[in-house]
Amino acid sequence: MTNPIITLDHVAFDYGRKPVLRDVDLTVQPGEIIGLVGPNGAGKTTLLNLIQGILPDAAGITIFGGQPGNPTAKAATGSMLQGNLKLPRVRVSELISLIGAQYPHALPTNEVLTLTNLTAQANQSINTLSGGQLRRVTFACAIVHQPQLLFLDEPTVGMDAQARQEFWALIERMRTRHVTVIITSHYLEEIQHVADRIAILTQGRFAYLGSWDELQDAHNGGQISFTAPLAPTAFAHLPGVSAVTATTDHITLTSTDTDLTVQSLVPFFSDLHHFTVTRQSLETIYLDLLKEDDQNEEISQPAKV
Amino acid sequence: MKKFLNQLKFDGKRLFLRNPQYLFFVLAMPIGFYILFTKVMTMGSASEMVTFARSYMGSMIVYSIVIGALFSLAALMQHDRQVGLVQTLRLTPNGTKYYYASLLTLMGLLNALSALAIMLVAVIVNHVALSVGTGLGVLIIAVLGSIPLMTLGVLYSRIQSVELLNVLSNLTSFPLAIISGLWWPLSLLPNWVQAIGKVTPTYLTNHLLTRFLAGNALPTRDMMGIAGWAVGMLILLFALTAWQNMTKVVIHRGSTQETPSVQ
Known part of the structure; x- marks a missing residue:
């Protein structure tokens, strides 16, 4: 087995009295794509900042065999920040070229512009770009030096559907090059499709860490619809049915175990038409997990009198 | 060296060549004031006006430095911090050393350029006699005298609110210009204001320039005063940076999600 690129061992962090991360463990292997999701304020950006050495006191974190911010890690890591590099009076190609000049083996600027579909905007002022184009410029700055590890913080915010599709196609290309990617995003459907493993961060720790298939197997719920x-x-x-809703032409069963419910529907099959089974999406599982976590948190904290 | 020159070229375009506001406020306005007060609104005898045209040149050079430091430099660096450029560079193997070196060099060059432009106007419009040696001396004094003001500009750039920076820059630069005698003679002000004005870095630099242009010896007190201001400002800057790091609040990386940021 190869050495992990990142290891988090019981990582905790707080801003003064406010705890943000509590006992976080994670090992990331080369070439893995990890989807880091969680509600606002869960600590996603703080975790990325700690791994990259932006925040101090990163005890328990190893990246490229050293402390966060070590020279090897800096040279091999690309980071797409949550905000855009919206600099007035600067052209797109100038910014990419400036960032590329900070690294020893950067790609030629023209190649990066082609790769990120920004050739037409090369000489355009960054200040005049659309939100989606700005995101692509920030992404171009993150990959200009062909990093082995890529952090993407809300990468597709502001992109239209086509731009998002093109962006994820680029990430798939990164996968074929064995680039390790850690993505945070609020678009859970996208994470579900691209990530090898999903880490759900809530209340400062992982409520789930594993593959999408494993998560779905553990949450066998879904909806069965028919006429x-x-x-x-x-x-x-x-068996398994938790709710029944009916419209004029459809009956929808909400089930906690779709396999079990489908088996019990076999005697009715001759009367059922337009039969569909929809398993729970990452979003619904995620929301269920958050709900469970909130309830557990309330139980563990005695009510104030 | 190539990396430094790359950064210098990048900063030179955005701060100077493509920035009409800089040209107007830092170059055109002091030149305009200089022409207005020495050519249009003339007072006193011809010989007094010749002396005034020579000394007022120094005042407008210092005024130009104040505007460049507290408005242009502070706003540019604040914006760079807020959109995440500083953080992006910090994450690269080179870090921010070329960024800061480039901005300091560029501001030094631009201050020298402003001083040169004002001297040229003085020579052409008011026929002020200036030797090459005197001109070079003025440039050196202007650049060295700008160090405390540049450091103050960097210090101000760590304020997070754009509005607050704007207010603070205005509240510093214009009163500073008045109490240090850049706009009109210090003798017109009350004694207690004069006492305060005479310890400001702007007065000390202006006084050095005036003495130098009049062919007098340079007062050690002025030079020590400028050095003291520069050291004091640098200590303040390092203390603020250390405090921000210590309290773990410097996490702004173009993000508005994590709120505890005061930079």
Whole structure:
């Protein structure tokens, strides 16, 4: 097994009295794509800042075999910050060229412009770009030196659907080059498709860390929808069914175990039409996990009198 | 060296060549004031006006430095910090050393350029007699005298609010110009204001320039005063940076999500 690129060992961090991270463990192997998700204020950006050495006191963190911010890590890491490098009176190609000049093996600026589909904007002032174009410029600055490790903090904010699709295609290219990527995003569907592992950070620790398949297996819920000449109440007591909703033409069963519910529907199959099964998305599982976590937190903290 | 020159070229374009505001406020305005007070609103005898045209040149050079430091430099560095340029550079193997070296060099060059432009106007418009040696001496005094003001500009750039920086720059530069006698003679002001004005870095630099242009010896007190201000400002800057690091609040990286930031 190869050496991990990043190791977090019982990492904790607070801003004065406000705890942000509590006992976080993580090992990232070369070439992995990790999707880091969590509600606002969960500590995602703080965690990325600690790993990159932006915040001090990063005890328990090893990156490229050393402390955060070590020279090897700096040379091999690219970072797409959450904000955009919106600099007035600077052209796109000038900024990419400036960032590239900080590294020993940077790609030629023209190549980076082509790769990020910014050739037409090369001589345009950064201040005049759209939100999506600005994101691409920030991404271009992160990959200009062909990093082995890439941090992407909310990379697709402000991008339209096509730009997002193109962006994720670029990330897939990074995967083929064995680049390790850590992404935070509020677009959970995108994370679900691109990440090898998903880390759900809430209340300063991981509520889940593993693959999407494992997560989905552990949450076998979903919705079963069909049309039938039967009363909706006929399905209410089937195994796994937690709710039944009916419209004029459809009956929808919400199930905590779709496999079990589908098996129990077999005797009705001759009467069922337009049958579909939709498993829980990352978003619904994520929201369930957050709800569970909030409830656990309330139980663990005695009510103030 | 190539990396430094790259950064210098980058900064030179955005701070000077493509920045009409800089040209107007730091170059055109002091030159305008100089012409207005020495050519249009003339007072006193011809010989007094010749002396005034020579000494007022120094005042406008110092005024130009104040505007460049407290408005242009402070605002540029504040914006760089807020959009994440400083953080992006900090994450690279070179860090921010070329960034700071480039801005300090560029401001030194631009201050020298402003001084040169004002001297040329003085020579052409008011026929002030200046030798090459005197001109070079003025440039050296102007650049050295600008160090405390540049440091103050860097210090101000660590303020997070754009509005607060603007207010503070205005509240510093214009009263400073008045109490240090850059706009009109210090003798017109009350004694207690004069006493304060005479210890300001702007007065000390202006006084040095005036003495030098009049062919007098340079007062050690003025030079020590400027050095003292420069050291004091640098200590303040390092203390503020250390405090921000210690309290773990310098996390602004173009992000508005993490709130505890005071830089």
